[in-house]
Amino acid sequence: xxxxxxxxxKNSNLRNTHGRTSILEILTKAGKPITQEQIAVKLKKTLNxxxxxxxxxxxxxxxxxxxxxxxxxxxxYELSHNCTENQCHPHLICRKCKKTTCITNCxxxxxxxxxxxxxxxxxxxxxxxxxxxQ
Amino acid sequence: xxxxxxxxxKNSNLRNTHGRTSILEILTKAGKPITQEQIAVKLKKTLNxxxxxxxxxxxxxxxxxxxxxxxxxxxxYELSHNCTENQCHPHLICRKCKKTTCITNCxxxxxxxxxxxxxxxxxxxxxxxxxxxQ
DNA sequence: CAACAAATGCAACTAAGTTGCAAAGACAAA
DNA sequence: TTTGTCTTTGCAACTTAGTTGCATTTGTTG
Numbered sequence: 001x002x003x004x005x006x007x008x009x010k011n012s013n014l015r016n017t018h019g020r021t022s023i024l025e026i027l028t029k030a031g032k033p034i035t036q037e038q039i040a041v042k043l044k045k046t047l048n049x050x051x052x053x054x055x056x057x058x059x060x061x062x063x064x065x066x067x068x069x070x071x072x073x074x075x076x077y078e079l080s081h082n083c084t085e086n087q088c089h090p091h092l093i094c095r096k097c098k099k100t101t102c103i104t105n106c107x108x109x110x111x112x113x114x115x116x117x118x119x120x121x122x123x124x125x126x127x128x129x130x131x132x133x134q
Numbered sequence: 135x136x137x138x139x140x141x142x143x144k145n146s147n148l149r150n151t152h153g154r155t156s157i158l159e160i161l162t163k164a165g166k167p168i169t170q171e172q173i174a175v176k177l178k179k180t181l182n183x184x185x186x187x188x189x190x191x192x193x194x195x196x197x198x199x200x201x202x203x204x205x206x207x208x209x210x211y212e213l214s215h216n217c218t219e220n221q222c223h224p225h226l227i228c229r230k231c232k233k234t235t236c237i238t239n240c241x242x243x244x245x246x247x248x249x250x251x252x253x254x255x256x257x258x259x260x261x262x263x264x265x266x267x268q
Numbered sequence: 269c270a271a272c273a274a275a276t277g278c279a280a281c282t283a284a285g286t287t288g289c290a291a292a293g294a295c296a297a298a
Numbered sequence: 299t300t301t302g303t304c305t306t307t308g309c310a311a312c313t314t315a316g317t318t319g320c321a322t323t324t325g326t327t328g
Contacts, residue, residue: 015274015325036315048277053316055275069203074315092251106248111260114240117226120262126245128254149294149305170284182308187285189306208284 012062019047020055024064024079033068033076033091033100068100068125076100086110090124096133146196153181154189158198158213167202167210167225167234202234202259210234220244224258230267 005024009016026042027034036052056077059065066083067075068091082089082102087110090103103126112119139158143150160176161168170186177186190211193199200217201209202225216223216236221244224237237260246253 017275017325019276049315050278050317051276090245092253095254101251103248103251105250106245108245111224111240111242111258114237114260116239116265117235117237117260118263118268119226119260120229121260123259123261124245125257125259126248126251126253126255127257129252131250134252151294151306153307183284184286184309185307 008064012058012064014058014062019051022047023052023055023059027065027077027079030078032102033078035074035076037074039077068123078102086112086121088123090126092126092128092130094130094133095127096129099130101130142198146192146198148192148196153185156181157186157189157193161199161211161213164212166236167212169208169210171208173211202257212236220246220255222257224260226260226262226264228264228267229261230263233264235264 005021006016008024009020014020022043023039026039030038036049036056039052040047040049056065056067059077060067064080065077066080066088067077068088069075080088082104087108090106090108092101092103093099094101108124110119110122112122139155140150142158143154148154156177157173160173164172170183170190173186174181174183190199190201193211194201198214199211200214200222201211202222203209214222216238221242224240224242226235226237227233228235242258244253244256246256
């Protein structure tokens with residue numbers, strides 16, 4: 001079991017359970033947004049979907065994870081170490097392969113000076129072609 | 135019946151039905167993204183939800199309308215006259231009142247020069263406070 | 269170890285959106 | 299105006315991502 005994972009959980013007042021550590025492990029390995037269903041499959045369905053959803057939600061609340069909206073009605077989750085408080089890196093949904101990619105090699109400012117609004121966070125979604133599909 | 139609406143439908147090879155014109159009327163009046171359910175209520179449930187969904191989809195295909203993702207699992211639709219081919223205006227979901235507002239008085243560039251990716255369209259979603267909630 | 273709170277699994281539920289099909293309606297040609 | 303064809307509509311049944319209630323199990327602290 002990973003020591004730092006254990007500490008992360010402790011710091012967020014979350015109990016150190018097998019379910020949580022294995023979900024975090026999978027999110028770490030994935031390195032990109034994945035869905036509840038994908039997590040369940042990688043765990044060979046040894047963890048109940050309710051449990052996965054509930055754990056992902058507690059990770060969300062603790063800020064360890066964020067989620068992006070996929071296609072029609074699914075969320076994909078990923079670790080949030082590449083995100084600042086106000087802005088997560090942009091994502092691209094590829095028109096061809098439909099996969100979601102994280103775009104971390106760009107430098108997009110925070111548009112927080114829009115008259116009349118108080119902008120606290122911004123999410124950017126690109127549509128187009130990923131490197132593999134051009 | 136609005137003559138321009140009629141022409142818009144004709145140009146998109148869509149038949150001029152009562153359902154379609156009344157949905158377009160409501161979207162025009164709304165001037166912001168609204169959901170299927172909201173449309174149905176404004177029509178006093180005289181139009182079946184299947185019909186509304188199917189018409190919204192044909193509007194989407196024709197480019198007359200675009201949609202933004204709302205809260206948990208709902209889409210909101212709005213007329214796309216304020217959008218360019220590559221970018222729609224940003225939207226803000228207010229942390230307090232949960233309403234979605236269109237932000238049209240800002241000038242955000244298209245980030246289409248990201249190495250490795252072919253960006254065709256960008257969608258920006260802000261979270262924060264709307265003018266009424268500050 | 270005991271006691272309590274939190275996490276888990278299961279089954280049933282919710283609800284936004286979809287599908288199949290028969291009936292009604294739009295529209296172009298005659 | 300009528301006819302014929304293709305599109306649109308309504309209805310009911312369905313799909314499925316995500317949620318809820320509850321009984322059981324597990325982690326943690328003293």
